Amino acid sequence: MSIVKILNSLEISWRREEILTKIKNGESTDEIVDEFLINNKASIKELNTLLRPEDIDLLNKVEKLSTCEAKLINKIHNLNYLKNKNKHYKIKKEKLSLSNKVPSNKISLFMVNWSNKIVIISLLTISAIALSKQAWA
Numbered sequence: 019m020s021i022v023k024i025l026n027s028l029e030i031s032w033r034r035e036e037i038l039t040k041i042k043n044g045e046s047t048d049e050i051v052d053e054f055l056i057n058n059k060a061s062i063k064e065l066n067t068l069l070r071p072e073d074i075d076l077l078n079k080v081e082k083l084s085t086c087e088a089k090l091i092n093k094i095h096n097l098n099y100l101k102n103k104n105k106h107y108k109i110k111k112e113k114l115s116l117s118n119k120v121p122s123n124k125i126s127l128f129m130v131n132w133s134n135k136i137v138i139i140s141l142l143t144i145s146a147i148a149l150s151k152q153a154w155a
Contacts, residue, residue, distance in 0.1 A: 024065045041073070053150050 032054060035089050055062065069077075 019063060021065065021068050024061050024068070027061055028058055028065070031061075 037050060041047070
């Protein structure tokens with residue numbers, strides 16, 4: 019069998035719509051690849067015997083291209099995530115600015131900002147006093 023026939027056969031076996039359906043159904047990518055390798059073991063072995071060094075170099079370049087495309091998709095996804103995150107940040111900032119305008123909330127904001135610091139300073143002071151009493155006793 020020729021390389022072209024084997025590649026066409028493998029391409030028919032790797033239907034993207036079916037793969038996408040499997041992913042949507044929760045199947046892991048490793049399981050999908052392993053299943054493909056098992057189902058097409060004979061064709062893959064025959065393909066490996068027919069590959070020339072330049073074909074292997076081409077496969078490496080195609081792999082790099084796929085990796086590059088995956089990184090691009092990831093970056094685009096992250097940009098959308100950051101865009102949504104910035105929207106939420108702006109909404110929270112607007113809510114905080116509205117709460118600052120109400121005088122009764124200024125006391126609660128003061129307590130939120132400074133209560134932890136006051137507690138820590140108090141604890142350190144108490145610890146220092148206790149240690150100094152132990153040292154003098």
